[in-house]
Amino acid sequence: MRKLAIIPLALIMLNCSGSKSLQESLKSQNPELSCPEDGECTITVEHNKSIATKTDDTGSLYYSTADHKGTDVVIYRYTKQHDPMLADAGLTEEVIFEIDSNSKSLEYKDKAIKQTNMLYHVACFCKGRAGYYKVESGELTYKDNKLNIQLPEILKPQKLKDITITLK
Template sequence: MRKIALIPILLILFSCGSTKSLHDNAEAVTSITTCPEDGNCTFEVLKNKSLIIKTDDIGKLYYTIKDNSATSVLKYRYVKETNSTLPDSGYVEEVVFEIFNDSTNLDYTDGEIQNTKMLFGVMCFCKGKAGSYSVEKGNLTYKNNKLHIVLPELVEAQKIKDISVTFK
C-alpha cells in the first residue's frame, strides 16, 4: 500500500500560483508521491542550517549540520516497515542536501548536483552497504512549487530513485 505523508499546512501567507523558495515552503508540504510501497517517507526542511560533509578515519563520508543564515538543509527519508520481533531488521535510506534560502528555481544535472552537497545515506545492519555516498549524477529540479529528484543507482537494491514533493 502506497503511503503518502501529509504535513499540516502552517503557512498560507503566499499568493496562489507563484513559486516560493524551498525555505519559505518548509511547512507547506502537501504530498510526497514517490514513496516505495513497503515503507513511509518524510520530507523535512531545516531552516538556516548548513551541511558539513566530513570523512572518518577509514575514509567513509558522514555529515553534521551547523547554523547558517544563508542556507537550509533538506532531508528526504524512507523508513522500511519491519517486523519489530526481528532484531536488527531496520532499513532507512536518506537523501540530504543544502540550498540557498532564496532559491525559487533549481535545475541541476549530473555534476552540477554537487552544488547542493547532496548525499545519499543507507542505515541498516548490512555489510558493505551502510553509509553515506556523494551523489555525483542525477537531476534535481524545483519550480512551480514542485521538487523532483532523480538519483542513479548508488547501492544494490536501492529503494529511493525518484523523489517528488509538492508544496502548497
Template sequence: MRHCIILFFFFVISSCATNKVQENEKKQLIPPPHINCPGDGNCSFEVLENSSLNLAYDSTGKLYPEVKEGTKIVIKYTYKRKAVENVMDSGYAEYVYLEFDPDDKQIILKDKELKKVNMIFGRICYCKGAMGYFPVQQGNLFLFNREGNLQIRTSFKVNKVPQIIQQIDENIKY
C-alpha cells in the first residue's frame, strides 16, 4: 500500500511538471502582441511591394481602396475585433492604408500633407451610417524605411466616424 501511495504522488508530481513545460512551450509559440493592438482583437500588417494604392469610388460615391501592381510600397494595417459568439453581424474591423516610394528613406507628414501618401482609414461593421473609408486629414506620420526594416509611427483622427485605432507605433521587418 505504501508503494502505491508513493507511486501515486510521483505520478501526480511528474504530470504537473509536464503540463508546466507544455504550457511554457505554447506561450513561446504565440507571437508578441503589437504595441497598439487592443486586447479584444487581432492586428496585422501587410507590406505590399511593387504595388500602388488606388482610391476608387463606387456607384454611390463611397470611397474604397484598390491595391494594384505598381512601383510603390503599400502598407495595410488591419485590426479585427473578435466576433461575439452567436451574435449575427458582430464583425468589426478597422483598416489603415498608405503608400510611399521605395526610395523614400524617411517621411514626416502632418495633417493635409498625409494626402501625399494616400493615407485612408476604413471602418467596416454593421454600423448604419457610420462605416466606410475616409481620407486621413488630421494627424501625423513618421516613417523610416531602410533595408527591409520599416518603422512607422502615426497618430490620426477621422471625425466622420468613431474609431478605435488612433495611433500605430510599429517596427516591421519585410
C-alpha cells in the first residue's frame, strides 16, 4: 500500500515543478526561429561558458569563451542565402550573449542589456561593416517559453533587429 501512495505524490511533484529554465528548453526542444526570408537561422548554446571581450592591435573588438560554471553563451546566427558562384556575396549576422544557466525568466531592457555581455557580429565582404559590436541598449526577455530580442540599429543595413524564438 505504501508503494501506491508514492506514485501520486511523485506525479504531483512533477506537475508542480514550474516552468523550465531557458537552458532546459533549448536543450530539449526544436525551437521555432524568426528569420529573414532570404536566409537561414540557427541557435546554439555553449554550456558553462562566459564571454570574454578583447581588443586586438588595430582596436577591433573580438571575443572568446571561457569556462564558467552556471553561465551559458547563446549564439543566434543568420546566414543569407547567396549564389555559391559569387565568392564575396556571403553575409552572416550573429547575436551573442550570456545568461545564467538556471534562468526561468529574463527581462533586460535598455542599458540593463549590458549585463548579458551581448555582442552583434557581422561577417561579410563589406568595408567598414564587418566586425563585432557591443550592444549597449535593446531588450531581451524570456517568458512563457518565448525568447525575444530587440536590437537597436547598430549598422545599416541590419537584418537582425527583432528576434523571436518560440520553445515548444
